[in-house]
Amino acid sequence: MMDANPTPHNNHAAANSNAGVAIAQSTPAVETHGLNYYFGQGDLRKQVLFDLNLTFPRGQIAIITGPSGSGKTTFLSLIGALRTIHDGSLKVMGRELVGMNNAQLVEVRRGIGFIFQAHNLFESLTAVQNVEMAVELLGGFGSKRAQAIAMLEQLGLGHRVTYKPNSLSGGQKQRVAIARALVNQPQLILADEPTAALDKESGRDVVTLMQTLAKEQSCTILMVTHDNRILDVADRIINLVDGRLESDTSMRDFVTAHDPKTLDPRMFML
Amino acid sequence: MSPLRRTPLAWLNLTHDRRRLATSLGGVAFAVLLMFMFNGFKNALYDSQVQLLQLLNADIIITNTQKYNMFVPEAFARRRLYQARAFAGITAAYPLYINNANWKNPETKATRPVRVLAFNPQDPVLLLPDIQAQLDKLREPNTVLIDLKSRPELGSITPGVVTELGERQVRVAGNYSLGTDFASGNGNLVMSDQNYLRFFSNLDPELESRNLGMVDIGLVEVEEGADPDRLARTLSQRLPKDVKVLTKDAFVQQELSYWQDNTNIGFVFTLLTGMAFIVGIILVYQILYTDVADHWAEYATLKAMGYKNIFLLGVVLQEAVILSVLGFIPGFCISVLLYNATANATGLLMQMTVSRALSTLLATFIMCLFSGAIAVRKVQATDPAEVFG
Ligand SMILES: Nc1ncnc2c1ncn2[C@@H]1O[C@H](COP(=O)(O)OP(=O)(O)OP(=O)(O)O)[C@@H](O)[C@H]1O
Ligand SMILES: [Mg+2]
Numbered sequence: 001m002m003d004a005n006p007t008p009h010n011n012h013a014a015a016n017s018n019a020g021v022a023i024a025q026s027t028p029a030v031e032t033h034g035l036n037y038y039f040g041q042g043d044l045r046k047q048v049l050f051d052l053n054l055t056f057p058r059g060q061i062a063i064i065t066g067p068s069g070s071g072k073t074t075f076l077s078l079i080g081a082l083r084t085i086h087d088g089s090l091k092v093m094g095r096e097l098v099g100m101n102n103a104q105l106v107e108v109r110r111g112i113g114f115i116f117q118a119h120n121l122f123e124s125l126t127a128v129q130n131v132e133m134a135v136e137l138l139g140g141f142g143s144k145r146a147q148a149i150a151m152l153e154q155l156g157l158g159h160r161v162t163y164k165p166n167s168l169s170g171g172q173k174q175r176v177a178i179a180r181a182l183v184n185q186p187q188l189i190l191a192d193e194p195t196a197a198l199d200k201e202s203g204r205d206v207v208t209l210m211q212t213l214a215k216e217q218s219c220t221i222l223m224v225t226h227d228n229r230i231l232d233v234a235d236r237i238i239n240l241v242d243g244r245l246e247s248d249t250s251m252r253d254f255v256t257a258h259d260p261k262t263l264d265p266r267m268f269m270l
Numbered sequence: 271m272s273p274l275r276r277t278p279l280a281w282l283n284l285t286h287d288r289r290r291l292a293t294s295l296g297g298v299a300f301a302v303l304l305m306f307m308f309n310g311f312k313n314a315l316y317d318s319q320v321q322l323l324q325l326l327n328a329d330i331i332i333t334n335t336q337k338y339n340m341f342v343p344e345a346f347a348r349r350r351l352y353q354a355r356a357f358a359g360i361t362a363a364y365p366l367y368i369n370n371a372n373w374k375n376p377e378t379k380a381t382r383p384v385r386v387l388a389f390n391p392q393d394p395v396l397l398l399p400d401i402q403a404q405l406d407k408l409r410e411p412n413t414v415l416i417d418l419k420s421r422p423e424l425g426s427i428t429p430g431v432v433t434e435l436g437e438r439q440v441r442v443a444g445n446y447s448l449g450t451d452f453a454s455g456n457g458n459l460v461m462s463d464q465n466y467l468r469f470f471s472n473l474d475p476e477l478e479s480r481n482l483g484m485v486d487i488g489l490v491e492v493e494e495g496a497d498p499d500r501l502a503r504t505l506s507q508r509l510p511k512d513v514k515v516l517t518k519d520a521f522v523q524q525e526l527s528y529w530q531d532n533t534n535i536g537f538v539f540t541l542l543t544g545m546a547f548i549v550g551i552i553l554v555y556q557i558l559y560t561d562v563a564d565h566w567a568e569y570a571t572l573k574a575m576g577y578k579n580i581f582l583l584g585v586v587l588q589e590a591v592i593l594s595v596l597g598f599i600p601g602f603c604i605s606v607l608l609y610n611a612t613a614n615a616t617g618l619l620m621q622m623t624v625s626r627a628l629s630t631l632l633a634t635f636i637m638c639l640f641s642g643a644i645a646v647r648k649v650q651a652t653d654p655a656e657v658f659g
Contacts, residue, residue: 080655082655109574118567124279125277
């Protein structure tokens with residue numbers, strides 16, 4: 001396996017991989033080296049990702065764009081430990097995913113918040129129960145109700161906790177799904193077109209909420225979107241074309257990105 | 271109150287859509303009902319064959335050696351009973367006479383074969399309370415007691431009706447309740463041994479006349495505390511070989527075995543029950559599969575969140591168990607009603623016993639778990655990566 005190469009791009013991550021918690025804070029959230037991915041076997045084998053070398057520091061909000069079929073979703077699903085990988089190196093929170101078995105991948109997933117285009121909520125469960133399903137994953141049976149309600153309140157759904165999905169609006173449903181993804185305070189959030197099913201207004205609201213909560217919990221967000229209206233929340237925009245990195249635009253230096261004044265140049269850029 | 275347990279996902283998924291739940295439970299209940307009915311018919315046919323035998327007031331039964339089922343008319347000499355009585359540990363031995371005769375329907379005048387059971391009213395042969403209460407009526411000449419569960423083809427059987435039995439006038443003196451079997455024709459008539467002589471001792475030459483010296487079934491009573499098995503063996507060894515001596519249980523079992531081994535009743539109904547079982551599996555599989563298919567994205571999301579396959583398998587199997595229990599209850603209740611209705615309509619002995627109910631519950635359980643096990647493969651195959659994109 002070709003892991004354990006020191007990172008040329010990133011000084012922080014050069015620290016050795018068995019570092020303690022304090023040092024782990026400086027490991028990038030996601031780090032790829034020479035990442036290739038293929039679908040199919042034998043003659044039908046088709047490469048969809050080519051030699052991706054990317055580092056996402058903690059706390060960064062990165063938007064991945066690109067034409068349809070360029071491999072954005074595939075890339076996200078690899079980072080989400082949803083597929084086994086054989087080629088290159090992919091580290092999530094310092095853990096090498098290449099060569100992991102299924103049980104180890106499941107363990108990694110528990111530290112990640114997933115938000116999909118569809119809300120994928122159980123119709124049979126109330127909003128709060130849907131969120132509790134995530135809390136239960138890590139144990140918290142005693143505090144799950146309180147945790148779930150607190151999360152829903154932060155998303156402005158305090159008055160809807162006992163509603164079932166079919167009595168919620170599209171934006172409200174997506175916010176419940178976001179509450180479910182955030183309730184365990186994951187260090188990494190992966191979102192694939194989270195606003196695609198929403199109208200302009202609620203799409204905007206949902207993304208702003210994600211941004212605020214992410215900053216509060218200082219977690220990393222990787223978001224695939226075609227929605228130009230929400231690009232301004234990003235610290236960085238990555239463009240994939242045919243599985244290759246086409247461009248990697250940093251909005252500003254990440255360290256100063258928390259400065260509210262940085263909003264203006266972003267708007268200008270769009 | 272904050273719930274300290276896991277969200278009951280299986281239960282909520284199943285009960286969320288009330289109409290679908292009702293349909294699902296209807297399906298399971300229907301499969302349960304089919305199993306109960308087919309099993310009920312099979313057991314009824316077997317049970318009916320031995321219901322009379324089980325009522326005989328005896329510990330040991332003596333018959334002609336050739337009488338291997340109730341259809342065989344061979345009788346044995348009454349002195350074998352006297353000989354049996356002489357053995358230590360035997361307290362009594364009573365004769366039961368059996369003969370077939372034609373009954374004339376008092377309304378249509380059509381004749382139907384019936385079976386006549388005759389004994390000395392002083393002998394405790396058939397301890398049915400209704401019969402015991404009417405022994406005096408049996409002592410009157412040319413009277414019979416008729417089974418209320420006889421076939422309706424016999425016509426009116428209310429006490430006082432006068433018609434013909436074997437071309438001799440007979441009066442219905444009373445009724446009792448027993449039920450028919452394959453050897454009983456259209457019903458069982460009970461009369462005294464004296465009337466038996468009146469009806470059957472002077473038959474036409476082509477029919478075999480009967481007398482009290484030739485016994486069809488000998489009922490032997492043993493002393494309290496004596497071992498019927500051992501005594502039956504002793505009698506069997508010491509009595510002449512023209513009679514067969516069996517404990518009552520063995521005698522009942524001999525009759526049952528005859529029907530089990532020599533007819534297709536068991537096979538046919540076991541096959542039907544098996545088909546009901548398979549229909550149930552398919553139905554429940556459909557229900558569970560639809561649930562998984564309809565919630566495919568949600569289940570895949572759970573997997574992406576970090577739930578393991580085993581958790582989802584648990585959800586599907588819980589749904590299977592819930593379906594089996596909830597579906598069994600209405601299936602059982604309707605079956606009990608249908609058992610009664612069938613018993614009333616056909617005279618068949620439809621008996622719902624605890625062990626039969628439990629074994630059908632077990633079958634329902636296995637049926638649902640089996641479906642669950644097949645449907646589970648669909649969940650296992652769910653690829654969480656597919657929810658993206
Ligand atoms: N399960 C699969 N099996 C085989 N090929 C696949 C599979 N999933 C995706 N692909 C192929 O891989 C390539 C990248 O697909 P991917 O879904 O990652 O694109 P995308 O950038 O997310 O596109 P879109 O913007 O339309 O969602 C496409 O050519 C697609 O046809
Ligand atoms: Mg996609």
